[in-house]
Amino acid sequence: MPDNASPSPIISVRGLTNRFGEQVVHEGLDLDVQRGEILGVVGGSGTGKSVLMRSILGLRIPDAGEMEVLGTDARSSRLEHRQHIQRNTGVLFQDGALFSSLTVGENVQVPLKEHHGELPDSWRYELALLKVKLAGLPADALNKLPSQLSGGMRKRAGLARALALDPPLLFLDEPTAGLDPIGAAAFDRLIRTLQQALGLTVFLITHDLDTLYAICDRVAVLADRKVVVNAPIAEVEKLDHPWVQEYFHGPRARAARDGRDAYLERTRAEAP
Numbered sequence: 001m002p003d004n005a006s007p008s009p010i011i012s013v014r015g016l017t018n019r020f021g022e023q024v025v026h027e028g029l030d031l032d033v034q035r036g037e038i039l040g041v042v043g044g045s046g047t048g049k050s051v052l053m054r055s056i057l058g059l060r061i062p063d064a065g066e067m068e069v070l071g072t073d074a075r076s077s078r079l080e081h082r083q084h085i086q087r088n089t090g091v092l093f094q095d096g097a098l099f100s101s102l103t104v105g106e107n108v109q110v111p112l113k114e115h116h117g118e119l120p121d122s123w124r125y126e127l128a129l130l131k132v133k134l135a136g137l138p139a140d141a142l143n144k145l146p147s148q149l150s151g152g153m154r155k156r157a158g159l160a161r162a163l164a165l166d167p168p169l170l171f172l173d174e175p176t177a178g179l180d181p182i183g184a185a186a187f188d189r190l191i192r193t194l195q196q197a198l199g200l201t202v203f204l205i206t207h208d209l210d211t212l213y214a215i216c217d218r219v220a221v222l223a224d225r226k227v228v229v230n231a232p233i234a235e236v237e238k239l240d241h242p243w244v245q246e247y248f249h250g251p252r253a254r255a256a257r258d259g260r261d262a263y264l265e266r267t268r269a270e271a272p
């Protein structure tokens with residue numbers, strides 16, 4: 001939930017434009033992400049969700065627009081600004097992007113080595129073990145190669161690496177794509193639990209309606225080269241926009257809403 005004491009958004013994007021040659025992906029896109037929320041980012045394939053994430057992270061220099069992330073100008077090329085954003089964000093890329101020749105433990109230690117070279121090896125090992133456990137993997141996953149893990153476990157390993165530096169801001173690009181429904185639901189619950197326990201803000205790209213209904217506080221829809229709505233899902237559903245109507249009112253959406261109700265009942269029952 002947004003923190004009323006500090007209402008400034010953790011991410012603020014204004015007038016973002018991204019072009020690839022003739023193709024205009026974003027044009028005058030605005031987006032605010034509030035502290036402490038899980039923002040679900042949806043839109044048809046190729047609408048520029050991943051490009052938006054890369055722009056916010058400073059991995060792509062946009063053609064126009066302003067972006068403030070964690071109080072820093074995300075377009076700045078100054079090293080201290082780049083490092084501030086890097087140290088305070090964790091990213092799970094769409095393809096997982098683990099180093100295939102490194103074990104899970106070594107993968108998780110990569111950002112620790114980069115940003116905390118001063119730590120003794122044994123501390124880095126212990127920190128990696130902690131993150132692997134936080135991500136819901138057994139301790140013996142630490143010494144396995146990514147190729148020795150299931151798809152769901154690889155996602156968790158990527159999550160462990162994203163959490164390596166204890167970032168307040170987490171980016172997840174299609175984290176449940178390719179997982180079976182049970183694995184996807186378990187991953188959703190893990191994200192919600194971590195977000196609440198660690199006070200994270202989560203920028204979550206997904207096309208998974210179950211995820212949107214189960215764990216997102218707000219939903220931003222990318223269409224027509226911009227964010228056409230950014231609101232709680234009950235408001236988003238009502239928007240008179242062709243893509244929104246088709247997406248949120250098909251049979252899959254109905255099943256996801258039912259699933260959300262079951263999820264809420266279960267978490268209420270589990271609450272102390």
Ligand SMILES: Nc1ncnc2c1ncn2[C@@H]1O[C@H](COP(=O)(O)OP(=O)(O)O)[C@@H](O)[C@H]1O
Nearest residue numbers: 020023025043044045046047048049050051052
């Ligand atoms: N590096 C690139 N060079 C050229 N075109 C790109 C590049 N990255 C993305 N695009 C194009 O931008 C559009 C949006 O891509 P992307 O953000 O990956 O979409 P999605 O919403 O599916 O994540 C796509 O049409 C894609 O082909």
Ligand SMILES: [Mg+2]
Nearest residue numbers: 049050051094
């Ligand atoms: Mg994408």
